[in-house]
Amino acid sequence: MIVGQRICNEGSSVTWKKLAKAGHTKLVFETDDLLSEVDPSNKQAVLFYDADTVRRYHENMAMADVITVTTDRLAEHARTVNPTAQIHVLPNQVPGWLLDHEKPATPDPSLITIGWRGGKSHDRDFGELARPLRSFLQHPRNRERMELHCMGADYTPRVTSNHSRTRWTGWHVSVADFLRAVDFDLAVIPLRDSVFNACKSDLALVEMAALGIPSVMSGVGPYAEAHMAGAPSVLVLNGTSKRPDWQGALRDLVDDPEARTQLGKQAREWAATRTIEANIHRWEEAYSS
Incomplete structure (x- = not known):
C-alpha cells in the first residue's frame, strides 16, 4: 500500500x-x-x-x-x-499531550493576550477581523489591559496604532515547538466565506481547545459546523451580516474572566475527543479496508 x-x-x-x-x-x-x-x-x-x-x-x-x-x-x-x-x-486530530500542557506565561501577565496563529495565506481571512480588532484594541478601556499576539505570519501592522499593544512571534522549528509556545488567553479565528474555506478543517479550533484556550471565530465553514456540533466556542456570524460583531464577542469574554475560564475548560474536555491517540483506529480502518 x-x-x-x-x-x-x-x-x-x-x-x-x-x-x-x-x-x-x-x-x-x-x-x-x-x-x-x-x-x-x-x-x-x-x-x-x-x-x-x-x-x-x-x-x-x-x-x-x-x-x-x-x-x-x-x-x-x-x-x-x-x-x-x-x-x-x-478529521484532523491533535497530540494528546496538549490536554495536560500548561501554557507559558506571557511577557506581561497583567495583560489579557488575544492571539492569532497562521500563515501568510490567511491575508483575506484576517481582513474579516482587522478593522474591528484595531478599534477594540485602541479603545480607551482596553489600551492598558490587553495585547494582540500573532504567531507565524505577522499581521500586527494591520491593527497597530499609537494606542494599542501588539507583539509577534515568528515560525518555530516544529509544530510541537509552536504549540508549546502558545500563550493566548483568548484566540481569534477569522475565516472568509469562500468555497476553498468551506472545505477546510477545524484544526485551528481544535489546537486552541486542547490547550484550554477559548476561541472567538467566524461563523462560516468548518467553524460554523463545529459550533453546531457542540464545540465550546463563540461564533461571530458573517455572510449574513455586513458587520459581524467581533467587538461584542471579544468584549463579553474580556470583561468576564470566569466565563473565559469556564469556556476554556469546556473546550479542553471537548478536545479530548479529537486526539490522535483516541482516533488512530480511523486510519487503521481506512487502510485495512
Whole structure:
C-alpha cells in the first residue's frame, strides 16, 4: 500500500501512474484542501496550483483505490472525481499531550493576550477581523489591559496604532515547538466565506481547545459546523451580516474572566475527543479496508 499526499507534481505523477497500471499496490490518495479553488489572494499557491497541476491532482485522485480527506465537503468533491473509490473522512486530530500542557506565561501577565496563529495565506481571512480588532484594541478601556499576539505570519501592522499593544512571534522549528509556545488567553479565528474555506478543517479550533484556550471565530465553514456540533466556542456570524460583531464577542469574554475560564475548560474536555491517540483506529480502518 502506498499513501500519496496531494500527488500533483510531474515526477510523482509519473510514478503514481506506473503504480496504478502495474496493479500490485493499493493506492491511497490523501488530501486536506480543495486545491482547485485556492483563493486568488494566496499568490504563491495560485502560481503553484496552475491548470496543469490541478489536472494532474484530479487524474491521480481518479486512479486511487482509496481516498482519505479531512472534511465531508472534500469527500463530496472526491466522489465527483472518483465515484468507485472508497472514501474515508479522517478529521484532523491533535497530540494528546496538549490536554495536560500548561501554557507559558506571557511577557506581561497583567495583560489579557488575544492571539492569532497562521500563515501568510490567511491575508483575506484576517481582513474579516482587522478593522474591528484595531478599534477594540485602541479603545480607551482596553489600551492598558490587553495585547494582540500573532504567531507565524505577522499581521500586527494591520491593527497597530499609537494606542494599542501588539507583539509577534515568528515560525518555530516544529509544530510541537509552536504549540508549546502558545500563550493566548483568548484566540481569534477569522475565516472568509469562500468555497476553498468551506472545505477546510477545524484544526485551528481544535489546537486552541486542547490547550484550554477559548476561541472567538467566524461563523462560516468548518467553524460554523463545529459550533453546531457542540464545540465550546463563540461564533461571530458573517455572510449574513455586513458587520459581524467581533467587538461584542471579544468584549463579553474580556470583561468576564470566569466565563473565559469556564469556556476554556469546556473546550479542553471537548478536545479530548479529537486526539490522535483516541482516533488512530480511523486510519487503521481506512487502510485495512
